[in-house]
Amino acid sequence: MKIETVIFDWAGTAVDFGCFAPVNVFLTIFEDAGVTVTLEEARKPMGMLKIDHIRTMLEMPRIQEEWKRVHGQSFTEEDVQTLYKEFESKLMESLAAFTNPIQYVKETVQQLRETGIRIGSTTGYTDSMMEVVTQHAAMKGYQPDFLVTPTQVGDKGRPYPYMIFKNMEALGSESTKQVVKIGDTTSDIKEALNAGVWAVGVIIGSSEMGLSEEEFNSLSVEEQQIEIQKAKRIFEEIGAHYTIETMKELPALIETINNGLKLESVV
Structure with a gap:
């Protein structure tokens, strides 16, 4: 598994x-x-x-x-x-104007796809909002395999788990243990936990951190670490299984989860 x-x-x-x-x-x-x-x-x-x-x-x-x-x-x-x-x-x-892919996202998605992983997505935006976002993000090189909005699940968005289940159904996911949900808010983590999938919080660029790219880059390394630890604590307190600073760390994290699943199946 x-x-x-x-x-x-x-x-x-x-x-x-x-x-x-x-x-x-x-x-x-x-x-x-x-x-x-x-x-x-x-x-x-x-x-x-x-x-x-x-x-x-x-x-x-x-x-x-x-x-x-x-x-x-x-x-x-x-x-x-x-x-x-x-x-x-x-x-x-x-x-x-707010559809630029965040650093490492495109490369990470490419890397995951090369290992056979399917890419789903959920959002707090409605269908009409996402028409704008998906079109512009695609032009900039980011396009997941599937998208579910709250509109498509009777407006029962986060923290309800239904958008995740709809992704799983469309992408042919067999088990919740084989699904990772990654997000930047406590609502994302709650959505993942309610669905019984792996909950991962991403820190740099997150709403929980609440800084623009310019603001974050203008901080000293020590100040950046303080902000990172603050957001990390928020995710951990709400129950995230893991946190990563940027998407660059996601493939290695998935490897860690896979190793745990391997051990589990042996036991």
């Missing part, structure tokens, strides 16, 4: 270093509604279906209080829908 399928998240994992496309828009739509939110608050639910992300932010005690103070009442489902419509239109305007 060995790993046959690797399922990648998109923004912050495969493309869009630091996962900035959605974050910037979350900050803007709340500001337009008269409620200032912090970068940390905007990032906390990252990886979820975007309307669920907005709902989760509105349910945060501080934001809830501020919304009530500014609008004179608690938020309603109508407010959620209004914010989401604004989010969708603003994101669609800027999305194409």
Whole structure:
């Protein structure tokens, strides 16, 4: 038994270093509604279906209080829908600019394919958003074998496991033990754990780290290590089986998992 399928998240994992496309828009739509939110608050639910992300932010005690103070009442489902419509239109305007593959992704995918591994993907973006992302990422050399969006599983995105199961079905994965899910948010890790597959957090370029490429590169080696350890702890606390700093480490990690599976089958 060995790993046959690797399922990648998109923004912050495969493309869009630091996962900035959605974050910037979350900050803007709340500001337009008269409620200032912090970068940390905007990032906390990252990886979820975007309307669920907005709902989760509105349910945060501080934001809830501020919304009530500014609008004179608690938020309603109508407010959620209004914010989401604004989010969708603003994101669609800027999305194409955030589709550059992150360093080592293309080479790693090529390397995995050469060993017979199939490449799946899941996302917190909807079908229409992903049309933009997949088209532009493909032009830049990144194209997984399969994609599932929350739209395709009745809007039950992360932390539900259904997008992973749909990938497994389409790619012919026989066992959850032979599947690795890799992502850059706690939602990705929860999705993997709920599906019973290997959960791997990628650190550099992740939403959990929350730095742009320029910001990360401008740090000293010591400062970079502090940021790496901070994100690593977040992934480990949520239950990730493994973490890697960059995609360059993924083939060796898969080898490690394969060796463990080999021993398991001998026992």
